[in-house]
Amino acid sequence: MTNDILVFAEQRTGKVNPVTYQAFSVAKHLATKTGGAVHACIIGKGVREIAAGLGGYGAKKVFVADDAELEFYRALPYARALTAAIDAPDPRIVLLPATFMGRDLAPRVAARKRAALATDCVSVDVAADGLHVRRTLFSGKVFGEYKLVGDRLQMVSIRANAFPAAPKQDGSPEIVNVPLLLTDSDRRLQLTEIVRTGSGVKDVTEAEIVVSGGRSLKSEANFKIIYELAEALDGAVGASRAACDAGYQPHSRQVGLTGKVITPKLYIACGIDGAIQHLAGMRGSKVIVAINTKKEAPIFNVANYGCVADLFTLVPLLTQEFRKLRHHA
Amino acid sequence: MRIATVIKQVPDSNASIRVLADGSGIETAGLKMVCDPFDEFGVELAVQLREKRSDVEEIVAFTVGPEKASEIIRTALAMGADRGVHVCDPAFASRNEIFLAEVLAAAIRKEGKSFDLILCGKQNIDLDSGELGPALGEFLDLPHVGATTFLEVAADGKSFKARRRIEGAEEAVECGTPALLTIEKGLVEPRYPSLPNLMKAKKKPVAVLTAKDLPGLDGASVGTALLSLTPPPPRPPCKFVEGEPEQMARELVRLLREEAKVV
Secondary structure: OOOOOEEEEEEEEEEOOHHHHHHHHHHHHHHHHHHEEEEEEEEEOOOOHHHHHHHHHOOOOOEEEEEEOOOOOOOHHHHHHHHHHHHOOOOEEEEEEEOHHHHHHHHHHHHHOEEEEEEEEEEEEEEEEEEEEEEHHHOOOOOEEEOOOOOOOOOEEEEEEEEEEEOOOOOOOOOOOOOOOOOOHOOOOOEEEEEEEOOOOOOOOOOOOEEEEOHHHOHHHHHOOOOOOHHOOOOOEHHHHHHHOOOOHHHHHHHHHHHHHHEOOOEEEEOOOOHHHHHHEEEEEHHHHHHOOOOOHHHHOHHHHEEEOOHHHHHHHHHHHHHHHEEEE | OEEEEEOEEEEOOOOOEEEEOOOEEOOOOOOOOOOOOHHHHHHHHHHHHHOOOOOOOOEEEEEEEHHHHHHHHHHHHHHHHOOOEEOOOOOHOOHHHHHHHHHHHHHHHHOOOOOOOEEEEEOOOOOOOOHHHHHHHHHOOOOOOEEOOOOOOOOOOOEEEEEEOOEEEEEEEEEOEEEEEEEEOOOOOOOOOOOHHHHHHHHOEEEEEEOOOOOOOOOOOOOOOEEEEEEEOOOOOOEOOOOOOHHHHHHHHHHHHHHHHOO
């Protein structure tokens, strides 16, 4: 085992998931302590050009599994490819984005490699006995400090927006081809289609800014003002469970314990009182704005900025202000 | 067709969680424990498959947990599972989901007869890691579908079509059985067991397995150790923006730009 660090660079249809660059900044920090090199691995079809670009983020070598059978994510072929990409440099640490792909892939590979794994971490550091990480439990109600046992491969997936992105610099990495030997058992599951959901607006898990509406929106049609504000901010639209259960928004937009747990840069809660189950889904956001007519609503306990106001009046005014800002920029 | 569902007992989502003073765990006295809501989706899905089809021979609910976890096996049995397997041994009391997956894999393999579908929750709401399902698929050498939002099993039970959630989209997949699926919210709505079914559940068989029954699980795969739990750092107090709506909007935008620097 070397002291090197391997970053799994996630891509879909040729676009690198931005959490990948955040993983690079973690990798660089860890490398200063382990004394090893930072490498990357990329899996897909026609991804060599992207691979070359990863040098700018600090990858010394990029291990590339490029194959028609890897065009779309499937757990078993990707697990085969990632395992091979880990075996080549034999790193001590593997970092992945804690995205849908990372969360699906990492446990399979960790189980296969008998690796130590910590998922969705918000801090990662090197200690004498292995990595020390911090992650949330019980829907963000508790923080846990964990040690990863240092005698084996250590895998860590990192939470979106918990770390700064590594800046792009110059650098041309050595490209190393990873041989892919798929077996028939790796082909047991076939992908037939990728269906976009939610009318082309960004998904809450991929946006840096999320504007959410609650049941006080009173109808699906009234969510228009939420969509307009989200659009002015280039953000995504979320909703409380009550709003989804009432049919105002699909469950794919639900933020909360049984919906999506998100940590955007800015979360604007409009007409959401802040039930425990909702707070569980957004309390990790960097900055929280709450707009609510009731000053005693629990959402104000987690908000950085509060507006005691009628959302039907304030939200369109905010949209105007942000649009002006964009025109000036 | 035989279906296994994997369930776990977790603190109720509305319960407040208090960390012990020494950080070694959470206060469990008086804490309301329930079947994980995502795992209940799996049980419900299994029962609905039986109601729709004539070929579901058996639904078995598996859990790893302390004696008290027998409560959630009864819940699954009252919802419609046929029998339970309760892996109950202090040696398996772990917060490492990869190890728990290894224990469950051993308990499922011990059944001898294989399962066509294994259903788990997308994640458990206590550890929030989502590692269990994919790792269990790996240990049982089964393909898995994570975060399933749609499932249609073929008439012969030998294959299925499913959808799974990803960022802003869903992947449609096809797969042969046997396979493992982790269930996302929205696919099914768990039923409340009726009183007669709660009574019937008391008569359904539950096998209890200990470390003696599952040899070779020495915990070598436990690659993490909890150092301490802490309550989350308090958020700074809310700054209320005052004024008429127009002023309020302008001031909020200014604060977000100049103070918080997020827009």
